[in-house]
Structure formats: structure tokens, C-alpha cells
Ligand SMILES: NC(=O)C1=CN([C@@H]2O[C@H](COP(=O)(O)OP(=O)(O)OC[C@H]3O[C@@H](n4cnc5c(N)ncnc54)[C@H](OP(=O)(O)O)[C@@H]3O)[C@@H](O)[C@H]2O)C=CC1
């Protein structure tokens with residue numbers, strides 16, 4: 464029996480969205496159709512929108528394209544409006560800007576809509592490795608989870624870090640934030656989404672400890688997870704290359720989204 468191609472919509476047409484679309488077009492062209500791209504009204508779209516993909520400037524337009532899966536790769540503000548529409552018109556809504564889940568009311572609203580409509584919210588591993596093990600470990604009590612993110616100064620430009628340190632003058636690794644995952648993602652919504660992924664997999668937004676570091680010697684974006692609990696101990700470090708179009712975002716975030724989509728259409732998910 465042949466399967467129908469998955470009807471995919473991506474919200475956002477930035478570094479991650481374009482990379483994911485490119486990977487899928489290259490790797491599973493017959494199995495996935497990018498039916499639409501969601502943007503905001505003011506977004507100027509350059510060349511490169513795939514042929515046949517509709518451009519949606521409002522979440523209400525989603526229903527008409529009847530997607531199977533909607534991936535958000537836009538930013539925290541996009542998660543609420545696009546998520547509500549996606550959970551009403553698609554069976555799966557995939558969230559990249561997980562910092563949105565620091566807003567408990569939004570989190571609860573999306574869960575309620577998903578329960579009403581029989582749809583699902585999926586949080587991919589994003590820039591991280593080892594999240595499957597942390598999530599499995601959380602079935603037993605966890606004592607401690609610490610997530611450390613190290614990025615070069617350029618990745619912290621245009622963020623709250625600029626009010627704390629002079630990024631151009633840093634000469635050695637400098638901690639710009641220490642605190643909970645909730646506070647980290649709230650203050651650094653473009654750079655600390657991954658801490659919410661860790662928190663939701665493990666011991667929650669308030670108990671997960673986060674350290675954010677600007678390092679002039681760093682050549683990429685690294686994430687270190689350390690956890691301790693009844694399962695044993697876990698230490699995972701991933702050194703990610705940044706995406707060419709956005710130094711804040713890692714290549715792994717796009718690769719991980721592509722894997723998630725590919726596994727949905729593959730006979731052997733891996
Ligand atoms: N989970 C994880 O591990 C990671 C998550 N992220 C999240 O993914 C997001 C996207 O990353 P990246 O592609 O690198 O960012 P970019 O800045 O390269 O692209 C973001 C795109 O989304 C569009 N956009 C922004 N806000 C909205 C909105 N409210 N509605 C619709 N479109 C919108 C922008 O358009 P324009 O501004 O032109 O209107 C732009 O096209 C990040 O903001 C971050 O929240 C990033 C890295 C890792």
C-alpha cells in the first residue's frame with residue numbers, strides 16, 4: 464500500500480525553516496509536501512519559497528490548506544496564535560520556540576485544545592542530544608538537572624546579555640546568567656529554548672538549573688546536560704555548528720526537525 468505524502472506547513476521562513484525545507488526536499492521528496500509557509504503580515508519573503516507552497520499571513524488561513532503537521536520555527540510570539548490554529552486543523556503541532564511554555568496559561572490552553580481536537584503537541588530535541596535518556600530517566604526520581612549553554616559573543620548580540628556585559632570586550636568564558644530554566648528562557652527566548660526542552664523532559668522549569676556562558680573562544684553553540692537521580696548519572700555534551708544564516712541557532716535544531724518529519728513517513732523509524 465502506498466502512503467500519501469505528508470502535508471507539512473512550516474511557520475516562519477528563517478534560518479531553521481529554510482534548512483528543514485531544504486533537507487526534506489533533498490531526502491524525502493516523494494513523502495513530504497510543503498503545502499504552506501506561515502509568516503507574519505510584515506515579513507518580506509525573498510527568493511526560495513518552494514514551488515506550490517502557499518504563503519499564509521494569518522493563522523486562520525491554516526484550515527484551508529489542511530496540513531497533517533505544522534512546525535513552528537518562528538519565535539515565541541508565534542506559538543500561541545499559530546499553535547491554536549494548528550491544533551484545530553492538523554493532527555500534530557511541533558514547537559521549536561519552547562520558551563513559550565514558560566507561560567503556563569498558554570501551555571494549558573494549547574493542551575486543552577489538543578485534548579478537545581484529538582491532536583498532539585510535539586517537542587523535538589532541538590539543539591540537544593540525550594533528551595530521550597533524560598526523559599526516560601524521569602520515570603524515577605531525579606535529584607538534579609543542570610543545563611549549561613556556551614555560545615560565542617556574536618550569538619548573544621541583540622539579547623539581554625548586552626545589558627550585562629560588553630560582548631566585544633570579553634576575553635574569557637563569562638557566565639551571563641545562572642538560574643532556573645524558566646527564568647533563562649524568559650530572558651533569552653532566542654537562545655535558551657533548549658533549556659525548556661530539558662526542563663519538560665526532566666524535573667520542570669523551576670528545578671532545572673541553567674548556566675548561560677559567552678565564550679570568545681567558542682566556535683559553535685555547545686550544550687552540556689548533567690543529571691543525577693535514581694536511574695544513575697547522565698552527562699551529555701554536544702558541540703553544535705551554528706546555522707549559516709543565524710549564529711544564535713544550531714544546525715542540529717534543523718537536523719532534528721528533519722529527522723522528526725522523516726520518522727513520521729518512514730516505515731522504519733530510527
Ligand atoms: N528548540 C531549540 O533548540 C531551538 C529553538 N529555536 C527557536 O526557533 C526560532 C527560529 O529560529 P531561526 O530560524 O534561527 O530564526 P530566524 O530569525 O532566522 O527566523 C525566524 C523567522 O520567523 C519569522 N517570524 C518571527 N516571528 C514571527 C511570528 N510571530 N509569526 C510568524 N513568523 C514569524 C521571521 O520573519 P520576520 O522577522 O522577517 O517577520 C523569520 O522568517 C527562534 O526564534 C527560537 O525561538 C532556535 C534554535 C534552537
Ligand SMILES: O=C([O-])CC(=O)C(=O)O
Pocket residue numbers: 590652653654655656657658684685703711712713714716
Ligand atoms: O540552537 C541552539 O544552540 C539553542 C538555542 O538557540 C535555543 O535553545 O534557543
